[in-house]
Amino acid sequence: MSFELPALKYAHDALEPHIDKRTMEIHHGKHHAGYTSKLNAAIEGTDLDGKSIEDILKNLDMSNGAVRNNGGGYYNHRLFWEVMSPNGGGTPSGELADAINEAYGSYDAFKEAFSNAAKTQFGSGWAWLCVHPGGKVEVCSTPNQDNPMMPGVTCGGTPILGLDVWEHAYYLNYQNRRPDYVEAFFNVIDWDQVASYYSSNK
Ligand code: MN
Numbered sequence: 001m002s003f004e005l006p007a008l009k010y011a012h013d014a015l016e017p018h019i020d021k022r023t024m025e026i027h028h029g030k031h032h033a034g035y036t037s038k039l040n041a042a043i044e045g046t047d048l049d050g051k052s053i054e055d056i057l058k059n060l061d062m063s064n065g066a067v068r069n070n071g072g073g074y075y076n077h078r079l080f081w082e083v084m085s086p087n088g089g090g091t092p093s094g095e096l097a098d099a100i101n102e103a104y105g106s107y108d109a110f111k112e113a114f115s116n117a118a119k120t121q122f123g124s125g126w127a128w129l130c131v132h133p134g135g136k137v138e139v140c141s142t143p144n145q146d147n148p149m150m151p152g153v154t155c156g157g158t159p160i161l162g163l164d165v166w167e168h169a170y171y172l173n174y175q176n177r178r179p180d181y182v183e184a185f186f187n188v189i190d191w192d193q194v195a196s197y198y199s200s201n202k
Helices: 021-043 053-058 065-082 094-104 107-120 178-185 191-201
Strands: 125-131 137-143 158-164
Touching (some): 053 065, 065 158, 094 137, 094 191, 107 125, 125 191, 158 191
Antiparallel strands (some): 125 137
């Protein structure tokens, strides 16, 4: 059994002007496809073959660079595509909004914390909103393709929202202006999807 590149639920140009078509084509069709095929090559014939990606990441031997980088890359991008929508933006509602307010005081304070995590992650990496068992949410960031589910990664919990801050995610449209890309991301966040992940992982 091998992992497959998931199809996007929207067209490559659907997130414009916030995320441009060419970036989406390369990011999904080349970068994510590359992580997927390299993950499959790394687990083929090993005892990881046939396990879910969540099982692989939660029980990862962090010295296994091929699975760490490509398993993280496979999972992280799959989540990233799912939490964006051309109908996104706005603010969360319901129990997710309550959890965000409890942890950060307000949506605006959460947005600032998440944006700062994305903007200050040095070099390549991800910003996350995670949920812990019991429902508490937490913002954090990880380098490279690391993921909060991996052993020993400081932030922990299950990621329910992720933002890719590798240069390949924004450089064509934003060049070095990562803060502009981070701000634009909030226009495409699919909060209904994030709320669904919150409810099923709290
Ligand atoms: Mn990426």
